[in-house]
Amino acid sequence: MTALLITTNGIIIRERPVGENDKYVEILTKDMGIIEVSVKGARKINSKNGSATQLLTYSKICVNKSRDRYILNSSQTLNTFYNIRLDMKKLALTAYLSDLLRFTTPPEEGSENVLRLFLNTLYFLDKGNRDTEQLKIIFELRLMCKIGLMPQLIGCYNCYLPTDKTMYFDPYEGKLICKNCFDRDSLGRCDIIDETMLHTIRFICLSEFEKIFDFKISENCQKKLSPICERYIKIQLNKAFQTLDFYKSI
Ligand SMILES: [Zn+2]
Numbered sequence: 451m452t453a454l455l456i457t458t459n460g461i462i463i464r465e466r467p468v469g470e471n472d473k474y475v476e477i478l479t480k481d482m483g484i485i486e487v488s489v490k491g492a493r494k495i496n497s498k499n500g501s502a503t504q505l506l507t508y509s510k511i512c513v514n515k516s517r518d519r520y521i522l523n524s525s526q527t528l529n530t531f532y533n534i535r536l537d538m539k540k541l542a543l544t545a546y547l548s549d550l551l552r553f554t555t556p557p558e559e560g561s562e563n564v565l566r567l568f569l570n571t572l573y574f575l576d577k578g579n580r581d582t583e584q585l586k587i588i589f590e591l592r593l594m595c596k597i598g599l600m601p602q603l604i605g606c607y608n609c610y611l612p613t614d615k616t617m618y619f620d621p622y623e624g625k626l627i628c629k630n631c632f633d634r635d636s637l638g639r640c641d642i643i644d645e646t647m648l649h650t651i652r653f654i655c656l657s658e659f660e661k662i663f664d665f666k667i668s669e670n671c672q673k674k675l676s677p678i679c680e681r682y683i684k685i686q687l688n689k690a691f692q693t694l695d696f697y698k699s700i
Pocket residue numbers: 606607608609610611627628629630631632
């Protein structure tokens with residue numbers, strides 16, 4: 451069986467050493483979802499593919515595909531996001547975001563939008579001119595939108611009231627409820643959302659992609675919004691991430 455040669459761009463989201471000199475890397479690619487690629491001799495000092503296959507490196511890669519296995523043929527580094535590696539908190543955040551990607555990216559599908567979201571998040575993390583927590587919130591919400599789990603944000607699901615000083619968010623149904631329509635029995639189930647938070651969620655979910663990183667979420671709003679995003683993801687994906695616990699412990 452002849453091997454198929456494929457060229458694409460992608461970012462290394464996980465590495466795993468094998469034997470003395472080799473490793474496996476998981477790459478979020480533009481065209482094929484996440485693929486696991488074998489890199490022969492990657493851990494030798496003079497390896498030609500060593501630097502382009504390091505964690506969080508964005509590279510142009512050429513792989514041989516044979517049956518369902520990928521072997522790296524050649525690679526070229528496009529961006530290393532070097533500063534992220536120097537910061538424990540940022541590195542821990544990227545581990546959690548990578549886990550989210552690994553859990554939600556369907557195999558063998560074009561994932562250009564999700565890749566673009568991740569690369570932009572890394573770009574601002576690396577540059578250090580946006581709050582880490584704000585980048586986390588943007589990534590979480592926007593990723594949920596991209597995978598078809600955008601909450602219903604038009605207004606109260608019952609009476610269509612667009613906004614109010616206080617509204618409630620039901621993470622199980624992904625919907626808003628106004629104070630009048632809210633049933634007090636659902637208090638433990640729902641999160642309380644004020645106007646600023648609602649405006650922020652709408653901006654992140656509904657704006658054009660080019661705009662979503664160009665605004666500032668106040669620290670107060672970040673503090674309230676972050677656990678709500680986490681809870682929404684946990685409930686919707688039915689999955690808890692240890693990498694998130696680690697990020698929060700730092
Ligand atoms: Zn209502």
